[in-house]
Amino acid sequence: MNATADIIKPHAVLPDAQPLLTLKGVTKTFPGVRALHNVSLSLYPGQVTALIGENGAGKSTLVKTMTGIYQPDGGEIAVDGKVVALNGAHDAFAQGITAIHQETVLFDDLSVAENIFLGHAPRTGLGLIDWRTMRAKSRAVLNGMGAGHIGPDDRLKDLGIANKHLVAVARALSIDARIVILDEPTAALSAKEIEDLMMLIEHLRAEGKAILFISHKFDEIYRIADRYTVFRDGEMVGEGMLAGTPQNDIVRMMVGRAVDQIFPVRDSQPGDVVLSVKGLSHPTEFDDISFDLRKGEILGFYGLVGAGRSEVMQAIFGTTQTSAGTMTLDGKAVAPKSAAEAIESGVVYVPEERGKQGVIIGMPIFKNVSLPSLRKTSKNGVLQLAEEFSLARQYTQRLDLRAASLSQDVGTLSGGNQQKVVIAKWLATSPKVIILDEPTKGIDIGSKAAVHGFMAELVAQGLSVIMVSSELPEIMGMSDRVVVMREGRVAAVLDNKDLSAETLVRTAAGIAA
Amino acid sequence: ADAKIALVVKSLGNGFFDAAHKGALEAAKELGGVEIIYTGPTKATAEAQIEVVNSLIAQKVDAIAISANDADALVPVLKKAMDRGITVISWDSGVAAEGRQLHLNPSDTDLIGETIIKLAADHLPDGGDVAILSAASTATNQNAWIDAAKKALPEKFKNINLVSVVYGDDDSAKSTDEAKGLLKSYPNLKAIIAPTTVGVVAAAQVVTDENLIGKVNVTGLALPSEFKKFIDNGASQGVALWNPIDLGYSAVYLAYDLAVKKEEAKPGAKLSIGRVGEITLDDTNSAPMAAPFTFDKSNIEEFSKIY
Amino acid sequence: MSAIGTTRQIPDRLDNPLRSLVFSWEALLVAVAVAIFIVNSLASPYFLDVWSLSDLTFNFTEKGLIALAMALLIISGEIDLSVAAIIALASTLMGMAAVAGVGTPGLVLIGVGVGIACGAFNGFLVTGLGLPSIVVTIGTMSLFRGIAFIILGDQAYNSYPASFAFFGQGYVWWVISFELVLFLVAAVIYGFVLHKTSFGRRVFSIGNNPIASHFTGVRVARTKFILFCLTGLMAGIASVLITSRLGSTRPSIAQGYELEVITMVVLGGVSILGGAGSILGVVLAALIMGMVTFGLGLLNVPGIVMSIFIGLLLILVIALPILWKRLSRRRIA
Amino acid sequence: MNALLKNREIWLVGAIAVLIAVIATRFPGFAAPRNLSTVFNDTSILMILALGQMVVILTRSIDLSMASNLAFTGMVVAMINAAYPGFPIPLLILVAIGVGLILGAINGFLVWRIGIPPIVVTLGTLTIYRGATFVISGGAWVNADKMSPDFIGLQRMQLLGLPVLSWFAIATIVLFFVMMTRTALGRSLYAIGVNPTASVYAGIDVGRTKFFAFCISGAIAGLAGYLWISRYVIASVEVANGYELNIIAACVIGGISIAGGIGSVGGAVLGALFLGIISSALPVVNISPFWQMAISGTAILLAVVLNARGERKQGRIILKKAEAAAA
């Protein structure tokens, strides 16, 4: 690997700014993985620093090191120029460091107030928890960030995903922090909520807090950040002021090469209707969903997060039961009552929640791939390992899986590679329809291109693809037609020829043109 | 040693069996050249006792003298022992006839049944309600005594009314709960008869706790050393038992008679048991040792020092 | 790192199979078993005797049979604490039938049938109603044995036909008992099913991630239901054996067996959290537990003291690999 | 009102009231306050133990060794009392709590530092602690006549109309209530059960908190050891054998989720009371004791079904129409 040649020399740091927090030579190793290697980073008051890097570059690991959840193997962390030891999250609180982590890490069965104050609850004179003050303070924090509709006594369980995210933000703000870290805070948010969050970040910056912002979305980064730091394979490979740095340069630093961000050009000529859905309904989640999917077509599903797209897909896949509606596949009526039946008929689903619903962590790659095809690889129910290996190799290599061996636990792979294993397992079943739910969510730019290229290849071979995505460029770049969903219903089915982003967003949000 | 004799008890730790062990050692010394293996499960179940017997078979002991947790369940393994040439006798709590060569009853079953009722009746000149708190529902000897007691009631104790039989499983907590239940359900209860050393202590403690001394008399079979307290405080007017030391002594003697002296156990046979005397086997090859002995205020002091 | 597009051959596996065999859990158990065998032979002159060794097997065959099915159940992420109660209920109903004059084949059918029915009941509560198996089976544990107590109370059944004695007391050949043969045959079958069939593969996948398995077309509920039925079946078979061996039935039969069975399974290297384990490990663990209890029994050590050894063995055998891994990691770092 | 109906404790109180009413129709004396206070006293030890178990279950763990711990500590204090009858009882209680705590700490240490799953650890110590009871006592029982009058008498003393044993239970309940609702440790116990990962992020040391949970259940088992032995006046190896499952059953009936994070002091207490009422009522309403096991098994199953219904996640409502209908 000859990467140094591509690295752009860091810009000079502004001389007048004193960093609030500095990391020097931080190293962190997990068994078999060097997540951080000799990393340095500075955060400045009143500035937003964007941390950029491919999946697995070590960004979240760095966040966890800065918040005391991981202890570095080497190097030092200094706040205000003084070296500190962070032996747990409370040490980080004490230093005024707070973070919204990549995973929403909250307590479903506890109240909002407690979610905000757990670990640093106000005490009475006797040292007991002072619930009254805690509620009052929670209300103040929530009101202060324009989230007054959330009550301190609400159970977190009963909140929607966006509100949960706001509670996470409130928690971060409840600590009088000087350093605020946001690790992919926008991944689960809709356009409007992202906008609110951006305002909040600007507000924090104006208050003089030092902010670290992590995202895979370049529009957000250019919108909010002042500086950037780029990581690759656990090393810091570049940093500087964002203004004047072209996106392409940053992408080159990230992946060590230039990446073609253009979506694959396809000569799409959809054929006959393969899957036809009519009036599919669910008591509470969606209603009267109808659409057709043609052979060799990529049908995009667009909508705001929570529009119910995943539920519709799971109904088609047989894992959610419907109350009304019919489906035909290749002209034959189907009504799958389980995933097994759907797979049998040729419909497969790459779920949104990869770790929970997609890969089976604890099992090696080849067993993950062969699981839905066991009938094919085994003889009278008796396993044939050689068959399984060859099946797994065939499909993972087509997807350019990066793995040391096929017997490696799938849990040791990066997110993008896990996604490839899930796709491989479905391809091995030779499906007619493949449903991809947010196929590139949280996936870095390189893997993203691979997945997109692969989708193009699939439809060229005559498969039909449904792609659920909340990313406009992806929807517009990949789909032949787009189904827009809003609040559990189909708002429109649009042809992708000369479709404007504005139309899409307006339809999804229900705003008249 | 010339002979290895295993004394298998229902459960280890029970004072009654510890006393029997003493007697067994005494017999071994008297006979000479006898090694006693004192063993048993900690939990009084048949399955656990079977594993103990299995290991004794493997050790090729000469004789097994067992007080069984279950009259039937132990039969197959004891038969196996006999097939492998081991002398098997039961004592205290017996096994079915095909599982042993002879059975040594601590006393005559009918006599015990009658005695435990009599202990209560003696202090109830006008009659009244009594209840029995037994050990495990599977305990052979207790069940035999209760049957005998039931038989004796209409014949000899017309004014005594047995209202209930409950089981404390020789577990002090369960026995306590059952005794309390009896007192609650039968407010007119005059006596609790517990023919087991664990149950009788639990019942006496309950009567003491509920301030029913003088109203409810606890009686049954008890080891004097464990029960002295309740004779002293009046919770009990008197209890009965036989001498466990003699019982252990006799069991070893009989096992020795059969295993080493090659005496034959058959109906009518007379066998000597050293200082205790001699027994005659009945047609089920069993024999009683001695009449139960009653302990009350007059003699408890003296016997509580012995066992 | 190669450029995108060039295909690389991903090897099937990296580690040497021989090496992983030597460092496997089973190897550890074999070492423990051999050590216990040697210690037993040295400690007691009676241990190395064909009849002793034959009698020894009775200490684990019944529990071992249940442990085989329990291993699959625990690997799938569930547990069944009611197995001993199933034994009691099945034995009670067999006793009732025997009193009514049912012959030996009928009794076996009843024992096995009751076992399956109880297992199906557990399976229905867990998979049909979606309840946690640990609490469900704590409940059915009381319920099943409770029914046995209601039926039998303080009585016992002991009028089994003479031919019924064969299952728990009979020998197939010389010192080889029927129970041992049954256990070994069942072990081979279970080992084959778990490790060599697609059913077994699905059991592992369910244990590792039930949701993803469900999304991959594995019929999770059905598979778990089958596993509960299998566990019930094995408890039913064990009930036939133990009833035959004791020649009688009490409602308190097999009390406390459930924890011994689970100990056996865990000692055999099955992860209590599901997703990992092997039948060979369980068989070795059964053998180890049998040898420890029998060996100490030969020295007339009370059963309760033996249980200390079993408890220590359990914790040590689980702790050793964890500590070993930690140590070797520290050495590398 | 709605919130009130959702409250598990209210349901349990209702169930217990119905149970008492049903029993009272067959045996009127049962509902008398005097009798109910006796039932409370009889259930005290189970309530105390259930509270200790609750703390552990909340953290997604389980302590199967409580009954063995109880037997061991009970034997220790009984032997001390037999050997030194003059040893002050309050000190002896402290010894019991201390010994129990040490045994609990051993469990906690193995869970925290070695990382063995709690069910495996306590399955092991379940047999080890009971075996140790045999070893220290040589298998011999300590009988009532070897115990000092104070040892036996303390819990039987009346204080404000209730036996001291009941006061032990009341004090434990109050202490646990304050601990679970008002202290950082109590809230941490809930938090690590609800979401262990989030707890780490909130600055809670999950392993150490579990360790404390086991220490608490151990100390409780120790206290219960003294109470048990002095109540049933016999210390043997077999004391409370198999009782661990009763303790867990009380927690389950009380709505403490085996998956952790859900449960309350009130629930544990009521769950124990429910079992206590059943076992004390059966004899008086003349139901054969042989029915007891089946009845409590059924009660456990019913409780599990009902609790699961209460916990079942309400589906998200996306459709506006459905939302209106549901409101």
Ligand SMILES: Nc1ncnc2c1ncn2[C@@H]1O[C@H](COP(=O)(O)OP(=O)(O)OP(=O)(O)O)[C@@H](O)[C@H]1O
């Ligand atoms: N707890 C852990 N144990 C082992 N390996 C880990 C652990 N956490 C992270 N890693 C590994 O460390 C590397 C860096 O992971 P990290 O989560 O920091 O990446 P990231 O930059 O945040 O990626 P993403 O953009 O996908 O969030 C990856 O290879 C990951 O697999």
Ligand SMILES: Nc1ncnc2c1ncn2[C@@H]1O[C@H](COP(=O)(O)OP(=O)(O)OP(=O)(O)O)[C@@H](O)[C@H]1O
């Ligand atoms: N109330 C909630 N609490 C937690 N997570 C939620 C909640 N609502 C939605 N989510 C999560 O947010 C995501 C989107 O929800 P869902 O998939 O049901 O709707 P969708 O319109 O299909 O969304 P998407 O555009 O992400 O596919 C899912 O990952 C879901 O688990």
Ligand SMILES: [Mg+2]
């Ligand atoms: Mg990350």
Ligand SMILES: [Mg+2]
């Ligand atoms: Mg979705």
